[in-house]
Amino acid sequence: MADAHRDADERRPATVDDAQSPAPVTGYEMPAEEKPRAGWLGESLSPPIAGFGVTLATIFRKVYTEEYPEEKRPTAPRFHGRHQLNRHPDGLEKCVGCELCAWACPADAILVEGAPNDDTPAAEGGTGRFSPGERYGRVYQINYLRCIFCGLCIEACPTRALTMTNFYELADDNRADLIFTKDQLLAPLQDDMLTPPHPMAPGLEERDYYLGKVDGVSDEQREWVEQQSGAATTAEVVDEGGTPS
Numbered sequence: 001m002a003d004a005h006r007d008a009d010e011r012r013p014a015t016v017d018d019a020q021s022p023a024p025v026t027g028y029e030m031p032a033e034e035k036p037r038a039g040w041l042g043e044s045l046s047p048p049i050a051g052f053g054v055t056l057a058t059i060f061r062k063v064y065t066e067e068y069p070e071e072k073r074p075t076a077p078r079f080h081g082r083h084q085l086n087r088h089p090d091g092l093e094k095c096v097g098c099e100l101c102a103w104a105c106p107a108d109a110i111l112v113e114g115a116p117n118d119d120t121p122a123a124e125g126g127t128g129r130f131s132p133g134e135r136y137g138r139v140y141q142i143n144y145l146r147c148i149f150c151g152l153c154i155e156a157c158p159t160r161a162l163t164m165t166n167f168y169e170l171a172d173d174n175r176a177d178l179i180f181t182k183d184q185l186l187a188p189l190q191d192d193m194l195t196p197p198h199p200m201a202p203g204l205e206e207r208d209y210y211l212g213k214v215d216g217v218s219d220e221q222r223e224w225v226e227q228q229s230g231a232a233t234t235a236e237v238v239d240e241g242g243t244p245s
Contacts (some may be wrong), residue, residue, distance in 0.1 A: 018043040047225035073209065075166045080126050080149040083142055084162065084169040087185045090201060090217045091193035093186070094161035095140065096133035111144035113139035119199060121228065128197020128228075133159075140182040144170050159210060192216050198225050 013161055039057035066073060075081070086094045097114025120126025152217035172178050190194060194217050200206075202220045204213060 018161075019179065022109065026039075029052045044050060063095055069169075075168065078149050079166045079168070080143075081163075081165045082170060083153070083180075083185055084163055084165050085140060085182065086163060087187050087189070087193065089214050090221060091198070092129070092196055092209070093131045093136055095137040096131050096159055096161070097135040097137040098158065100156045101153035101162055104152045105147075106150065106152060107146040107148050109143045109148075111141040111143075112137055117197075123228070128206065129199055130196040131202050132209040137182065140185060142177040142180050142185065144180060145175060194221060194225050220244070233242070 088094060088137040090219050097112060099112040099114060102110040104110045115127075117129045117131060117133070118126040119129055151165070154164055170178065171227060198221050200209070201214050201218050208214065
């Protein structure tokens with residue numbers, strides 16, 4: 001009879017009370033890999049002292065203190081620092097005044113004003129050629145109060161004229177000094193470069209510059225610069241009332 005009652009209970013459908021009744025409590029033990037480990041120091045000390053295990057384990061480690069600014073650690077190779085306007089091997093500027101960097105800047109930190117190049121001699125009122133393109137960047141400013149160093153201006157530059165250096169010490173106590181102009185951003189002239197304006201390398205076009213076919217200053221360019229320098233000196237003497245030699 002007891003067996004019959006047991007079988008009837010097993011065949012009885014579950015009711016709401018059965019569903020809401022708590023499940024029987026069974027013994028559960030956390031897996032060993034999930035248990036928090038106190039470490040060798042915490043396990044070897046008494047519970048009141050085990051809380052200082054991390055402190056005691058790190059207190060005797062060597063402290064790596066940077067003695068800045070006396071000792072400066074090198075930055076990463078692709079660190080985004082201060083911008084630089086690059087030059088071609090003969091001294092001409094790579095910037096063609098296209099203003100794409102200013103359009104790409106999300107912080108509106110770049111101001112570019114382009115101007116056309118002029119191959120007319122300086123004695124005749126020409127401004128000279130500053131870049132291989134039709135235009136050059138007459139005005140170039142970067143406001144480092146706004147710049148977020150994202151590098152989007154570098155990606156937008158079609159001539160690789162604008163790059164970012166590893167220089168990062170830009171702090172100042174004057175807001176006006178954090179607006180860098182073209183003379184501050186332009187790369188310095190190397191020993192084998194000529195100061196613009198001067199003509200392009202003879203027999204070469206604009207695209208030849210960006211294909212890497214220009215590797216230095218030609219004799220024709222050097223002679224042109226010397227002639228223009230002599231003409232400018234003569235014009236200054238005449239303006240002062242002297243006699244040209």
